[in-house]
Amino acid sequence: MKYLSEFADPVLAQRLLDEISATVTRHWAIMEVCGGQTHSIIRNGIDQLLADEVELIHGPGCPVCVTPVELIDRGLRIAAMPDVIFCSFGDMVRVPGSAGDLFAVRAAGGDVRVVYSPLDAVAVAEENPSKEVVFFAVGFETTAPANAMAVHQAHERGLTNFSVLVSHGGGPPAIEAIVTSPESRVDAFLAAGHVCTVMGTRQYEAIVTEHRVPIIVTGFEPLDVLDGIRRAVRQLEAGRAEVENAYARAVRRDGNEVAKGMLADVFEPTDRQWRGIGPIPASGWRLTSRYRSYDAEIRFGVGDLAVEESGLCRSGDVLQGIIKPSECEAFGTACTPRHPLGATMVSTEGACAAYFQYRRLGDEVVPGG
Amino acid sequence: MATVDFGGVTKTVCLAYTPDAGIGDYTIIHAGFAIAILDEQAALESLELFEQLGIVSATTDEIAP
Incomplete structure (x- = not known):
């Protein structure tokens, strides 16, 4: 057991994809919170393999x-x-x-x-x-x-x-801010597995109860992400909202x-x-x-320094899942990893960097995008 | 502190947050710290579940009209 290659098995990935297709009956928007998950999804083409009904929204989980x-x-x-x-x-x-x-x-x-x-x-x-x-x-x-x-x-x-x-x-306040945002379209969350190795799954229990939104604690390998999506779709189709742990090999409740x-x-x-x-x-x-x-x-007495953001960069809309990176006018033109306008194009966990690196340049159809 | 093998590259990491980690354990390392020990039993159960899903789906497909 190496814990990595086993969770990238293409045969099992297809079974999970088939199971998702067999379960889903309508459109659902699922946000993967963590930028590491975004990169796994784009690198492995998971968003393109999924049933059309399932839309993945890339979340703000990139600390940089x-x-x-x-x-x-x-x-x-x-x-x-x-x-x-x-x-x-x-x-x-x-x-x-x-x-x-x-x-x-x-x-x-x-x-x-x-x-x-x-x-x-x-x-x-x-x-x-x-x-x-x-x-x-x-x-x-x-x-x-x-x-x-x-x-x-x-x-x-x-x-x-x-x-x-x-x-x-x-933490929960960040997810809660997304849930309660009037612009939010998120039906369920894939929570960041590695955050939960530290904080546990218990921290989300109050949110699912109060806001009736499924939260699936999810890992980063292709099968982990697919299992997170599978569990989210299953809960949504059944009208349930619970905390589920799809990363049990690393995450405990506490x-x-x-x-x-x-x-x-x-x-x-x-x-x-x-x-x-x-x-x-x-x-x-x-x-x-x-x-x-x-x-x-x-x-160093720098606490009062305040500044304005550049207007061209739409990383805020990307971080909230309102637009996909390739929908930003600056994407791939004025803004590239060599000359980034915003942090989402710089960080190894940034959604814009993932789209650029794996050639999602906006001229192909992005499911649900 | 302990030596951890990252698939061939070794690094010295801090085990303060995983005091139960022993020789041969797989851990998740972040910023030089082990933050979780991987549970082989749980990993095997996940893989077994995925195997079962395939069988259940295939059976359903066969029964479907």
């Missing part, structure tokens, strides 16, 4: 994509300061702020470093006691435990030259208690802006009072 532009600008400003080493995950360094990106800061002489793990940034801080080391802590609940551990370790080791620029969020304990120690809920979407109450996290001194926005 929804990081507000003003926070990126704050990062750019800090990174350009003398005696600062600015550490970031790889896909954040190419995301455009209102003027330039972190690569541009590095080209201009700033010390911007790509790290694999936030613990690497803590190590940089230990090795460079005369510098301020800032880590751009971007991510949903899958990444947040790693970043929480970095802050915790810096605290344990008494590092006073380490801080984090926090862009964390996710999630990862150790990681959740660390999260509760380091972070607390706060209102946050989602790039392209707007403010969602209680959908973000900030450092708790115990760790507030590690907040880079406070340390």
Whole structure:
């Protein structure tokens, strides 16, 4: 058992597709929340293989994509300061702020470093006691435990030259915002399996009860995605709305208690802006009072920086599932992965990047699009 | 910390969130941290379910007029 190739078996994929076709009787719009799922769907052509009645809407589950532009600008400003080493995950360094990106800061002489793990940034801080080391802590609940551990370790080791620029969020409030949006067409959700390895399936139970919308916790391999869709269609056709776990090999109802304990120690809920979407109450996290001194926005006094978004990019409509990437006028012309206008074209989890990479350029029929 | 084999590439990752992980376990790694241990029994049950679906569908097709 390797857990990967077995879940990409074409014979079983066809059986799942047949089962979906045999069950579905009318149009249903199902949102895959996570950008990793979007890439799996487009790479494997799952949207093209599905029964015509099933429309997949690509959700906002790309943490890089929804990081507000003003926070990126704050990062750019800090990174350009003398005696600062600015550490970031790889896909954040190419995301455009209102003027330039972190690569541009590095080209201009700033010390911007790509790290694999936030613990690497803590190590940089230990090795460079005369510098301020800032880590751009971007991510949903899958990444947040790693970043929480970095802050915790810096605290344990008494590092006073380490801080984090926090862009964390996710959770039920984000799904709830989509459900209650007047523009929403979503009938059911495929929730992000890896988020749920940490947070568990229990967190969605209140939403399905209150809003009568099925939520299927779904993995990322082709059979995982197809099984998530199969279960969603089955619930919708039967008029049921429940939380189902289609990723049982990795997800438990209560999630990862150790990681959740660390999260509760380091972070607390706060209102946050989602790039392209707007403010969602209680959908973000900030450092708790115990760790507030590690907040880079406070340390460097950049918290009040505000900026305007470019008008051409429609990533907000893409992130809410209102349009498909290829319906944006700038897609593939003014906006490409080499010259992105918005984060959805940059990130490895962005829907625009998926459409561009797998040649969904809009001149072919996109089911339901 | 532990050494994890990513299909040939090895990396050092933190096991603080999966204290029960042992040698030979498959884990999900994110940002240098193991966040879940994969459950082989559950994986096999999923695959078995997909196999059964095919049989159920095929049988239904045969019965259908």
